[in-house]
Amino acid sequence: MTTPHSTIDQLETAENPARLRRVAIEPLTRVEGHGKVTLLLDDENRVRQARLHIVEFRGFEKFIQGRPYWELPVLVQRLCGICPVSHHLAAAKAVDQLVGVDQLPPAAEKIRRLMHLGQHLQSHALHFFHLSSPDLLFGYDDAVAHRNIIGVLAEYPDLAKQGVMLRRFGQEVIRITSGKRVHGTGAIPGGVNKRISRQERDYLAQEYEPILDWARGALALAKKLLFADTENTRNFAAITTNMLSLVRTDGALDLYHGGLRARDPDGATLFDHFDYRNYGDQIHEQVKPWSYMKFPYIRALGENAGAYRVGPLARVNNCDYIDTPLAESAxxxxxxxxxxxxxxxxxxxxxxRMIELLYCAERIGMLLNDEALMGSEIHTRGEMRNEGIGVLEAPRGTLFHHYQIDDDGLVTRANLIVSTTNNNRAMNQSIRQVANDLFDGREITEPLLNSIEVAIRAYDPCLSCATHALGKMPLQLELVDANGATRQVLRRDSTE
Amino acid sequence: MLKHFTLDGKRIPFAEGQTIMDAAMAAGEYIPHLCHNPEFAPHGSCRVCTVKLNGRRVAACTAPALDGAEVENDTDELRDERRTLLQLLFIEGNHICPACDKSGNCQLQALAYYCGMTAPEFTHRYPLRPLDASHPDFVIDFNRCILCELCVRASRDADGKSVFAIHGRGIQAHLAIDSPSGKLGDSKLHKEDRAASVCPVGAILPKHTGYAVPIGERLYDRKPISVAGDVSDHRKDSS
Incomplete structure (x- = not known):
């Protein structure tokens, strides 16, 4: 059962903070790869504090100051190696506003949407097959050496191959639309730099053939695995939060554009079709001394009650319908x-996430049959402005890019609220829930450590791209007794 | 009767007064270079075109061709030295190819690929160099300037304006602009000026546009610099 919020919130900070010990693991990139969980225990081995630290450095907001605005989509996509397209396009949407473009030529918007769908497809496939399926297929307490994608390849070779091929197709969509599978240059101010030729469209259409079936299979598998233990699915790391996402004007799921919709845990609407250019009226960010990552919240509800979740869970909950038949049924x-x-x-x-994977597969199929995708007008310009705000739904959730420029075209201010940041408080609450439910009074074992990772991994935070038992997740779990002495350290680093 | 020298064993004819670089270019042979552009007087500053003339190192762009001379160009030794020079250029400024608008159309990047440079091996200096975006048509990113003086020569010799000059010496050397404020926006640079389009790297670029040429269609995406030639040879394509 879900523990009341107040109990879980108490686990953020122990009563005697002077005894807290902060250990930093060197961050290498903005989000991927470096996570740290700290637990503080009392003499009875009860958890008094549980924190997820993402020891990232948000340097981008600062070091893009003084750069020309037209560089932004290419520059900021380096935030991430898994979802660079989302940063590329969020920045491009902001830059569109800077060059006075509110409506792209139809072909340009379709090409961007296709790129973005390819991005979601490959990212969701990567997360489900490569990172999470070992937990779901083999169990949280399976042997570390086996609980990984290599184990999946050995025991379910067809399944693993489908995961790889689904991802490959998404990457091919990105390559055709942006020039490269990772970190291309497709979106430019007011449009895109490259048309889709008939030959390229036909190539993708040919590659598309098995994709829909594989996506259906992935959804069926996810359901099968989750419903093998329905109670665990309901209760594991379960918390109760508001949900935030973009929705299309008619309430449909839309990953590229829409208005902001927030709903409370009972499903009541907090705000709807809200113009994301005014996001600051609804979303504020809280800073906590123990984390490099901010804690966004819905302003009207306050810092704790206003916490929300984003990403597939929020999107599929929030939308009124999905405009593709299979995903809508799901x-x-x-x-x-x-x-x-x-x-x-x-x-x-x-x-x-797998419902969205299916949606992306269906939508890509529709776009590949759309003649307008191959239109020749692919960019436009308007009157320059000094502020642009681009928001879209990245694989991991709502992504905000906000830029101000001077009259010479150089960036003077930037604010980025990255998808994973939106889920910061929720991820912390989830690990506290796990700590509260599973850890109290027990010796820490590797399966217990993994259960924390499973909770974090469900959110698919960017750090999750390097958090699996393959050894790519540098995660350190420390048990510190009430006197501040470290009693036990379990650690995984990237070299294992 | 034409005189000849040998370039890596190949006979290269030349006329009196030609440099090694002039003659090699005329014969279709590639000697790596950055600061050289046949439109302007040779400068000999980047030293990337250093060859061995009868065993002595000389800059091919300034050394007169000698009848009967033996010139070494494409050797492992010289390639190693060129790679070192290129690495020094990379670490002196801030050359961030992944985000640079000029990537794929940049001579420095293309030459680094050609010389087999995979990463700078020296410590980056990471200088702090603010951009000058005051001009309505162009932005100068001093982070990427390699002090080749092509803009200096083009402005002085082709445009008759001397908008650019190099100030300071040694590691303090930097590109300066002749205007009351020192800003490009107050200078006489016009968008049709040769100096505005002569930069072989991403230091002087047009404003409000970037990454217009898709990956795969840029100058050096399909051909190495030894075949594709200089950025200036493709002005309309690479701008």
Whole structure:
């Protein structure tokens, strides 16, 4: 059962903070790869504090100051190696506003949307097959040496191959639309730099053939695995939060554009179709001394009650419908799982993610049959402005890029609220829930350590790209007794 | 009767007064270079075109061709030295190819690829150099300036304006602009000026546009610099 918020919140900071010990693991990139969980225990081995630290350095907001605005989409996509397209396009949407463009030529928007769908497809496939399926297939307590993608390849070779091929197709979509599989240059101010030729469209259409079936299979597998233990799916790391996402004007799921919709845990609408250019009226960010990552919240509800979740769980909960038949059918089944209000189960992220994977597959198929995709007018210009705000739905959730420029075209201020940041408080609450439910009074074992990772991994934070038992997740778990002495350290680093 | 020298064993004819570089270019042979552009007087500052003339190192762009001379160009030794020079250029400024608008159309980058440079091996200096975006048509990113003086020569010799000059010496040397404020926006640079389009790297670039040429279609995406030639040879394509 979900522990009341107040109990979980108490685990953020122990009563005697002077005895807290802060250990930093050197951050290398902005989000991927470096996570740290600290637990503080009392003499009875009860958890008094549980924190997820993402020891990242948000240098981008500062060091892009003074750079020309037209560099932004290419420059800021280096925030990430898994979802660079999302940063590329969020910045491009902001830059569109800077060059006075509110409406792209149809072909340009379709090409960007295709690029973005390819991005979601490959990212979701990567997360489900490569990073999470070992937990779901083999169990949280499976042997470390086996609980990884290599184990999946050995025991379920066809399944693993489908995961790889789904991802490959998404990467090919990105390559055709942006020039490279990772870190291309497709979006430029007011449009894109490259048309889609008929030959390229036909190539993708040919490659597309098995994709829809594989996506359906992935969704079916996710459901099968999650419903093998329905109670665990409902309760593991479960917390209750508000949900935030973009929705299309008619309430449909839309990953590229829309208005902001927030709903409370009971499903009541907090705000709807809100113009994201005014996001600051609704979303504020809290800074805590123990984390490099901010804690965004819905302003009207305050810092704790206003915490929200983003990403597949929020999107599939929040939208009124999905405009592709298979994904819509899946969405209805998903929503029926809720016992009133929204589906709050943290593990349901996996389910929602695979519904989106199916949606992306269906949508890509539709776009590849759209003649307008190959239109020749691919960019436009307007009157320069000094401020641009681009928001879209990245694989991991709502992504905000906000830029101000001077009259010479150089960036004077930037604010980025990255998807993973939106889930910061929720991820912390989830690990506290796990710590509260599973750890209290027990010796720490590797399976318990992994159960924390499973909770974090469900959110697919950017650090999750390097958090699997393959050894790529540098994660350190420390047990510190009430006197501040470290009693036990379990550590995984990137060299293992 | 034409005189000849040998370039890596190949006979290269030349006329009196030609440099090694002039003759090699005329014969279709590639000697790596950065500061040289046949439109302007040779400068001999980047030293990337250093060859061995009868065993002595000389800059091919300034050394007169000698009848019967033996010139070494494409050797492991010289390639290693050129790679070192290129690495020094990379670490002196801030050359961030992944985000640079000029990537794929940049002679420095293309030459680094040609010489087999995979990463700078020296410590980056990371200088702090603010951009000058005061001109309505161009931005100067001093982080990428390699002090080749092509803009200096083009402005002085082709445009008759002397908008640019190099100030300071040694590691303090930097590109300066002749205007009351020292800003490009107050200078006489016009968008049709040769100096505005002569930069072989990403230091002087047009404003409000970038990455217009898709990856795969840029100058050096399909051909190495030894075949594709200089940026200036493709002005309309690479701008």
């Amino acid at each position: 969405r209805r089944e998903f929503r029926a799982f809720a016992r009133g209000g929204a589906v709050q189960s943290t593990l349901a992220y996996h389910w929602a």
